[in-house]
Amino acid sequence: MGRVTLQTIADEVGVSRMTVSNAFSRPDQLSDDLRRRIHEVADRLGYAGPDPLARSLRTGKVGAIGVLVTETLGYTFKDPYSADLLAGLADAVGTAETGLLLVPLPPGQEPGAVVQRSVVDGFVAFILPDDHPALAAVSARGLPLVTIDGPRLPSVPFVAIDERRAARELAEHVLGHGHRRLLVLTFRVIDDDHTGPVDADRLGRATYHVTRERLAGILEATRSAGIDDAEVEIREVAEQRLDVATRDALAALQRPRPPTAILALSDRLALGVLDALAAQDIDVPGTVSVTGFDGLEGAAAAGLTTVLQPAIDKGRLAGDLLTGKVVPPVDLLEHRLLIRSTVADVP
Amino acid sequence: MGRVTLQTIADEVGVSRMTVSNAFSRPDQLSDDLRRRIHEVADRLGYAGPDPLARSLRTGKVGAIGVLVTETLGYTFKDPYSADLLAGLADAVGTAETGLLLVPLPPGQEPGAVVQRSVVDGFVAFILPDDHPALAAVSARGLPLVTIDGPRLPSVPFVAIDERRAARELAEHVLGHGHRRLLVLTFRVIDDDHTGPVDADRLGRATYHVTRERLAGILEATRSAGIDDAEVEIREVAEQRLDVATRDALAALQRPRPPTAILALSDRLALGVLDALAAQDIDVPGTVSVTGFDGLEGAAAAGLTTVLQPAIDKGRLAGDLLTGKVVPPVDLLEHRLLIRSTVADVP
DNA sequence: GTGAAAGCGCTAACAG
DNA sequence: CTGTTAGCGCTTTCAC
Numbered sequence: 001m002g003r004v005t006l007q008t009i010a011d012e013v014g015v016s017r018m019t020v021s022n023a024f025s026r027p028d029q030l031s032d033d034l035r036r037r038i039h040e041v042a043d044r045l046g047y048a049g050p051d052p053l054a055r056s057l058r059t060g061k062v063g064a065i066g067v068l069v070t071e072t073l074g075y076t077f078k079d080p081y082s083a084d085l086l087a088g089l090a091d092a093v094g095t096a097e098t099g100l101l102l103v104p105l106p107p108g109q110e111p112g113a114v115v116q117r118s119v120v121d122g123f124v125a126f127i128l129p130d131d132h133p134a135l136a137a138v139s140a141r142g143l144p145l146v147t148i149d150g151p152r153l154p155s156v157p158f159v160a161i162d163e164r165r166a167a168r169e170l171a172e173h174v175l176g177h178g179h180r181r182l183l184v185l186t187f188r189v190i191d192d193d194h195t196g197p198v199d200a201d202r203l204g205r206a207t208y209h210v211t212r213e214r215l216a217g218i219l220e221a222t223r224s225a226g227i228d229d230a231e232v233e234i235r236e237v238a239e240q241r242l243d244v245a246t247r248d249a250l251a252a253l254q255r256p257r258p259p260t261a262i263l264a265l266s267d268r269l270a271l272g273v274l275d276a277l278a279a280q281d282i283d284v285p286g287t288v289s290v291t292g293f294d295g296l297e298g299a300a301a302a303g304l305t306t307v308l309q310p311a312i313d314k315g316r317l318a319g320d321l322l323t324g325k326v327v328p329p330v331d332l333l334e335h336r337l338l339i340r341s342t343v344a345d346v347p
Numbered sequence: 348m349g350r351v352t353l354q355t356i357a358d359e360v361g362v363s364r365m366t367v368s369n370a371f372s373r374p375d376q377l378s379d380d381l382r383r384r385i386h387e388v389a390d391r392l393g394y395a396g397p398d399p400l401a402r403s404l405r406t407g408k409v410g411a412i413g414v415l416v417t418e419t420l421g422y423t424f425k426d427p428y429s430a431d432l433l434a435g436l437a438d439a440v441g442t443a444e445t446g447l448l449l450v451p452l453p454p455g456q457e458p459g460a461v462v463q464r465s466v467v468d469g470f471v472a473f474i475l476p477d478d479h480p481a482l483a484a485v486s487a488r489g490l491p492l493v494t495i496d497g498p499r500l501p502s503v504p505f506v507a508i509d510e511r512r513a514a515r516e517l518a519e520h521v522l523g524h525g526h527r528r529l530l531v532l533t534f535r536v537i538d539d540d541h542t543g544p545v546d547a548d549r550l551g552r553a554t555y556h557v558t559r560e561r562l563a564g565i566l567e568a569t570r571s572a573g574i575d576d577a578e579v580e581i582r583e584v585a586e587q588r589l590d591v592a593t594r595d596a597l598a599a600l601q602r603p604r605p606p607t608a609i610l611a612l613s614d615r616l617a618l619g620v621l622d623a624l625a626a627q628d629i630d631v632p633g634t635v636s637v638t639g640f641d642g643l644e645g646a647a648a649a650g651l652t653t654v655l656q657p658a659i660d661k662g663r664l665a666g667d668l669l670t671g672k673v674v675p676p677v678d679l680l681e682h683r684l685l686i687r688s689t690v691a692d693v694p
Numbered sequence: 695g696t697g698a699a700a701g702c703g704c705t706a707a708c709a710g
Numbered sequence: 711c712t713g714t715t716a717g718c719g720c721t722t723t724c725a726c
Contacts, residue, residue: 005703016713021705029711048487049463053404054703057718062400062466064448073447074434074659077424087421094451099465100420101411102447104437116396118446119409119466140395312421352719363697368721378695401719404702 004047012041024049056119064099065322066120068134070127073104075240079268080296084311085126085148091312092319105134112137122322124148129191129207146318150209157321157328159314161335163210166307167217169337170291173305174261175225178346179289182232183252183259184218185269186211187239195244198234214265214293233259237269245269246276253288260288260346267292267299267306274302274342285344295338303341310334351394359388371397403466411446412669413467415481417474420451422587426615427643428658432473432495435662443670452481459484469669471495476538476554493665497556504668504675506661508682510557513654514564516684517638520652521608522572525693526636529579530599530606531565532616533558534586542591545581561612561640580606584616592616593623600635607635607693614639614646614653621649621689632691642685650688657681 002008010017015034022029023038030038042049056062067089069076076082090100101120105111115123115137122144128135130151138145148159174182189198189206198215206212215234222232233252237245245264252259264270270292277284284290292299295308310333317333320326357364362381369376370385377385389396403409414436416423423429437447448467452458462470462484469491475482477498485492495506521529536545536553545562553559562581569579580599584591592611599606611617617639624631631637639646642655657680664680667673 003703006705007703017703018705018714019712022712025705031711034711046487046489048484048489050705051703052464052466053400053409054718055464055705056466057400057404057702057720058704058706060718063464064466066446072434073437073441074430077430077433078427080425083421083424083430086424087419090420090449090451094453097461097464099413099461100449102437102449104441106441114444114446117399117410117444119399119403119411137395140393142393142395350719353721354719364719365697365721366695368719369696372721376695381695397721398719401702402721404704404719405721407702 004045006050008045009038009042009047012045013038021050062119062121063097064101064120065093065319066101066103066115066118066123068103068105068115068123068125068128068138070105070107070132072106073102080298081266081294081309081311082126085315085318088312088315088317089124089319090315092316092325093323096319096323096325098323105132112140116141122146124318124322127208127210129188130209131207144322146321148314148318151207152209157318157330159318159321159330160209160332161307161309162332163213164217164220166335166337167214167293168221169217170293170305170307171218171221171263172224173337173339174263174289174291174343175221177261177289177343179261180225180227180346181257181259181261182218182222182227183249183262184215184232184234185245185249185262185264185273186215186234186236187265187269189215189236193238195237195241196235198236200229202236203234211265218263239266239268242269242272246272249273250276250280253282258288261343262288262290264291265293267294267296267304270304270306270342271296271298271302274304285342287347289343289346291343295336299338300340304338305340305343306338308336308338351392353397355392356385356389356394359392360385368397409466409468410444411448411467412440412666413448413450413462413465413470415450415452415462415470415472415475415485417452417454417479419453420449427645428613428641428656429473431658432662432665435659435664436471436666437662438659439663439666439672440670443666443672445670452479459487463488469493471665471669474555474557476535477556478554479538491669493668495661495665498554499556504665504677506665506668506677507556507679508654508656509679510560511564511567513682513684514561514640515568516564517640517652517654518565518568518610519571520684520686521610521636521638521690522568524608524636524690526608527572527574527693528604528606528608529565529569529574530596530609531562531579531581532592532596532609532611532620533562533581533583534612534616536562536583540585542584542588543582545583547576549583550581558612565610586613586615589616589619593619596620597623597627600629605635608690609635609637611638612640614641614643614651617651617653617689618643618645618649621651632689634694636690636693638690642683646685647687651685652687652690653685655683655685 006017006020009020111134126148146157292304292306353364353367356367458481473495493504639651639653
């Protein structure tokens with residue numbers, strides 16, 4: 001026996017295929033009696049309902065949006081910030097009866113192909129470099145796109161906070177405590193494998209919106225304080241390489257004129273540094289001040305001064321944008337400076 | 348202008364639609380020259396490639412598998428065990444060019460409908476109660492299914508460890524240290540909102556494979572040690588309600604004949620208890636021994652004696668099963684007893 | 695190497 | 711309330 005379809009049921013009941021379709025998709029269009037008879041036959045024949053694929057082809061709607069993820073999924077899930085983003089996203093699309101298709105973009109593979117073959121109504125990208133090929137593939141398919149935290153693309157709805165202002169405020173807070181020698185620990189500026197100092201040239205070629213803006217914000221603040229850009233030490237490290245970040249931080253503190261404040265561009269980085277400093281019995285904020293960025297739960301426990309990002313709200317807004325519940329343009333979301341106990345006056 | 352399809356390109360190039368289809372899907376079937384011409388026209392017209400939906404309808408393959416998730420996605424992502432499971436799963440299906448569609452099953456909603464409308468090739472369910480309606484919906488659709496950690500369904504591939512044996516071994520380890528008064532802290536036995544003691548009747552009606560088996564394993568061990576079932580105190584609490592779990596544990600320790608060992612059925616629960624005990628200055632394992640289950644990273648740091656589950660391997664195996672890379676039957680996976688420092692001789 | 699026929703399973707639009 | 715018509719965009723099969 002072949003597959004059971006609308007037609008099978010229709011033949012059996014003695015009505016048209018359309019009527020059976022209505023029985024499932026618009027139950028109110030039929031008499032109770034007929035609908036009951038149709039469902040009965042469907043149950044008997046083991047028909048579970050209209051094939052979603054065929055329905056989608058006809059209606060042009062799939063009921064799923066793709067999430068473009070560059071890191072391995074394992075990392076993405078466990079990273080609290082990403083998890084919150086996804087949770088907010090899922091929450092928003094869920095109420096619109098829409099699912100989330102995880103689309104990993106491993107560095108090796110051809111991103112175009114995977115974007116091309118994903119059965120979705122739209123995509124959300126987060127924390128992608130400006131020139132990531134997946135973005136072009138999405139636009140080639142003509143599907144709706146929303147970016148979170150970058151890149152900021154013309155006529156693509158963009159969900160983020162004002163990174164630059166947030167970073168500037170944080171830096172001003174640190175500078176306000178008299179600090180003049182700053183070490184900035186940043187994650188990826190450009191998507192190569194460089195680790196180490198970031199000079200003006202490299203900064204100018206930055207491909208990550210988040211990094212570029214946060215660093216720009218910090219430099220705005222230092223300039224206003226009369227500090228030359230060249231005096232602000234910026235070191236780049238892959239977000240996952242906490243070990244490198246902490247080694248860099250520790251090494252900097254050994255030098256003759258060590259930094260009096262360490263500005264990490266993420267809480268993960270900052271928390272790692274805090275751990276390393278504690279292990280070396282280096283007092284925070286007595287000897288050195290430390291700041292983070294993101295506002296993770298763990299940061300509160302550590303008393304870390306940081307910037308709170310509305311991660312869940314960001315995810316939710318992206319979802320609402322994709323499902324049409326919110327229409328562009330949208331404003332940048334609000335951040336909040338969380339002043340806690342890891343910044344003090346310069347010793 | 349309408350949408351650009353294979354036909355549009357075919358008309359423009361002056362070949363048949365089929366040839367254009369081949370140009371994209373089986374490039375080796377055409378002359379280099381013709382293929383180049385076709386791609387050129389496609390680019391010019393902004394054709395990104397065959398519509399995955401139409402292709403799927405025709406081929407019967409979607410390239411996505413659905414993940415049935417009962418908890419909120421936010422919880423699922425952040426829970427380290429679930430995150431590892433998903434990471435393994437993503438890893439396995441990713442190599443088969445298949446995506447992961449997250450299908451949340453909120454307690455309120457009709458699970459049948461969401462399963463019915465998901466555009467996927469198969470489903471993986473994890474830690475669902477035996478009678479969850481989503482399972483029936485999947486089987487009604489006739490799609491492949493793999494369950495992880497339960498339920499164990501006839502002729503459905505099942506990925507898990509031997510929970511009962513693992514729990515028994517853990518309990519035997521505790522009993523081997525002379526403990527006779529045990530408090531077992533378990534998460535959901537049945538999917539109602541009961542909190543508190545679990546008696547034989549309730550245990551008999553358990554709908555969660557994991558809970559049922561682990562408790563059975565513990566009771567096998569206690570019986571062998573000559574302890575009557577009724578003397579083993581079992582308290583049930585929702586996995587997320589750490590506060591209730593710790594309150595229960597603390598309350599039990601206040602009693603005249605307090606338990607000398609607390610067996611928590613998950614590391615999360617155990618870690619919560621450990622924190623609460625530390626806060627009360629109750630010595631572990633001096634005053635009371637504690638065990639967990641799962642083998643999270645956090646458990647190592649806390650020195651928790653527990654059972655290591657191969658979470659990533661489980662996810663990967665489920666993925667391989669669904670993509671056909673591994674064919675049933677499959678054996679239960681291996682666990683490992685991790686004996687650390689939270690169990691000592693009874694004081 | 696290339697193409698014609700056939701149809702995957704469904705529903706929008708409209709007529710009765 | 712029920713049915714008819716007309717495809718959605720693609721690929722399988724099998725000729726040429």
